[in-house]
Amino acid sequence: MTRCLSIDIVKAFxxxxxxxxxxxxxxxxxxWQKHLECINGKDIYESHKCTKIVYSDASSTGYAGYIVTTADGVSHxxxxxxxxxxxSTWRELVAVYRVLKSMVHLLANQRVKWFTDNQGVVSIVSKGSMKSDLQSFAMAIYKICMINSVVLDIEWIPRYxxxxxxxLSRILDYDDWGISSSLALALQNEYxxxxxxxxxxxxxxxxSKFYSRFWNPSSYGxxxxxxxxxxxxxxxxxxxxINYRVLRKKSVDKAKGCHKDEIEELPEVLAGKVELLPDILLLSRAPGTSRKYEYGFNRWRKWALSNGxxxxxxxxASAFPVALYLTSLIQSANSASPVISAYYSLKWFHDINGVRSPTSSSLVTNILEAAKxxxxxxxxxxxxxxxxxLSAMYDRLFKPYDLKHQRIICASVLGFSGFLRSAELLNIVVSDLVFYPTFLALFIETSKTDKYRDGSWILIARTGTKLCPVVNLEKYIRWANLDSSDFLFCNISKTKNGFKxxxxxKPMSYTNLRDEFRLAFMPHVSDISKYCxxxxxxxxxxxxxxxxxxxxxxxxxGRWTSESAKDGYVKYNLRERLSVSLSLGL
Incomplete structure (x- = not known):
């Protein structure tokens, strides 16, 4: 490992x-002056059996390596x-160096078979390089191996x-965020x-002592x-x-941290309940909304890191970078929805973490209004x-014991009479229906507008006509032989004698219901694309x-929570619209 001396000689005139x-x-x-004596010599017999196997690689975004058969042996x-x-050679060589340095405590006193898919790296680690930047890492690898008694047997393998x-090298850890040095200093001054x-x-x-997700060159664990x-x-x-897991473990371990004083000053009966906060906070929004906001916040994190x-x-986050982020979304979006989602994602994450949100800035709120x-x-x-x-569709499709067509007939008349959304239709279980002599009671367990999941009963009358939702449902349930626990609009299979x-x-899928709706009504409307x-x-x-x-x-x-939402569904006929001007007495 004297390549640097060779480089100096080559530079001579x-x-x-x-x-x-x-x-x-x-x-x-x-x-060499310090270590020559301890490494000058070699055993007459030396075992070439490797006790550890390591694979490493580098991509354009990162590096990674892992020890085979070691559960915690991953560096990234x-x-x-x-x-x-x-x-690519520099990145592959540095990947070997950083992976080795990260996990040397797991490889010490071992003979290691090291696999890389870069042939240049094999040569450099074994012989050095005439390029100074590569040689410095080759020397660093050699020093680590010598100090920790690691015998490195590096070998090339094909990429596949x-x-x-x-x-592993291509993993982008968007959760790997931190706080600024100034904020860390302020926290230390405070706590x-x-x-x-x-x-x-x-x-x-x-x-200097830190824990990481994967092994890093200087991580403690x-x-x-x-x-x-x-x-x-x-x-x-x-x-x-994972904030909720952190708060729970802090409580169990009685950890000392930034919030130490606040927690320790609480009475013992209250301090034991701190671990309840994370789960409660997550329930401040519906599960689907929480997932949507998490995706929106991760999208902001990715943009922030990629833009320096x-x-x-x-x-x-500060208001000005957030305003620039929303502006970038405006330039690429086809609607205001991504901008609105980003705005409320940032607001929610700042709120549940107890920090001031940039969405309270007039700069950010005006960018949102501009996006709209x-x-x-x-x-x-x-x-x-x-x-x-509906009547025309019924006349064409209805046949006794025709389960397939009766299913779409029932879905249509029930959706029409109950003002039901498709998701509500598909989630109905037979036990949600209660039949009475003059009406049907339908329980909607969850709904888009049912914010607190109280559920809602819908009453649908027996009309005595061919389109009567109650009579048609009774026929359908009887023909399909549905049990109380079955989904009302379940999947059916074709048999020799029809369908069963x-x-x-499982309920039929939304796609299947939509396709059957189109087939049922296509002959009766001029353009089926105008209906859904x-x-x-x-x-x-x-x-x-x-x-x-x-x-x-x-x-x-219809379970609408506001007048504007309800009015958006109503289409008045010509007679109703003309009644306004006719009532003016002109």
Whole structure:
């Protein structure tokens, strides 16, 4: 490992000229002077059996390596912008160096078979390089191996045999965020000197002793949840999605951290209930909304990191970067929906973490209002279903014991009469129906507008006509031989004698229901693309309004929470619209 001396010799003008030794050459001479005696010699017999196997790889975004058959033997890191622009050989060589340095405690006193898919790296690690930047890492690898008694046997393999390391190297850990150095300093001034950073990486650690998700060259350990938190005063900057786990473990371990004083000053009976907060906070929104906001926040994090913002600028975020982020969404979006989603995602995450949200800034709120105007599009609503169209469909499809057609007939008349959404139709179980002599009671367990999941009963009368929803449902349930626990609109299979319900109790899919709706009504409308399953709900509401049903009654029947939402479904007929001007007495 004297390549730096060779580089200096090559730079000489002639054999007779003096040579100025570089810092690297002097460092190599010093290294050999200190270590030559301890490594000068070799055992007569040396076992070539490897006790550890390591694979490493590098991509344009990061590096990774893993020890075979070792559960916690994974190292991973992300390149900086400057590092990602380096040559593939440089990245592959540095990957070997960083993976080795990260997991040397697991490889010490071992003979290691090391696989890489870069042939240049095999040569450089074995012999060195005439390029100074590559040689410095080759020397560093050699020093680590010598100091820790690691015998490195590096070998090239084709890329297709290195797929796992390649996959690991391409992982983008968007949860790897941190706080700014100024904020960390302010926290230390307020609470005391931090002894450990429990959730960090080599790029954003604020304390020399830190735990990371994967092994890093300077990480103290991985998976902070396997350590005991009660012995050290720690800095906690975890991924947003695991905040509840962190608070729970802090309570169990009686951990000392930024909130130490607040928790310890609580009475004992209250301190034991701190772990309840995370679960309660997550339930402040519906599960689907929470997932949507988490996706929106992760999208902001990815944009911030890719545009040069530090991990400490992500939460809490400043108003100006957020305004720029929303502006970038405006430029690429086809509607205001992504901008609105991003706005409320940021607001929610800041609120549940108890920090000031950038959405309270007038700059950000005005960008949101601008997005609504710029990306506004004329709403083209679908046509509403009418009783005449339903009647024509029924006359064409109804046949006794025809289970397939009776299913779409029932879905249509029930959706129309109950003002039901498609999701509500598909989630109905037979036990949700209670049949009475003059009406049907239908229980809707969950609904889009049922914010607190109280459920709602809908009453549907027996009409005595061919389109009577109650009679048609009774026939359908009897023909399908449905049990009380079966989904009402279940999947069916074709047999020699017609159709029967499937043994697996699952509702038909939305796509299947939509396709059957189109086939059922296509012959009876001029353009089926102007109709959808929501036409049933809108048609029922419009029929009720045009027939003089009081707003309060059909608003309750349709489970609308506001007048504007209800009015958006109603399409008044010509007679009702003309009645306004006719009543003026002109």
């Amino acid at each position: 002639s054999w007779d000229s003096y040579i100025t030794l570089s810092e690297e050459s002097l460092s190599q001479i010093d290294f 890191g992300i390149w900086s912008v400057e590092e990602s622009a380096k040559s 045999e290195n797929e796992k390391a390649d996959f 005391g000197i931090f002894e450990v950073d429990w959730f960090a990486s080599e790029h954003n650690a604020k304390v 991985i998976d902070a949840f396997t350590a005991f938190w009660g012995d050290s005063f720690g800095l906690f900057v975890p991924p947003i999605s 913002l530090g991990s400490g600028d992500i939460l809490p 105007r710029i990306l506004a599009k004329q709403t083209v609503k679908k046509e509403v279903m009418t009783v005449d169209i 319900k499937r043994t697996v109790n 399953l929501h036409s049933l709900r809108a048609g029922g509401a419009s029929a009720a309004a045009n027939n003089g049903i009081k707003d309060r009654m059909f608003k309750r029947h």
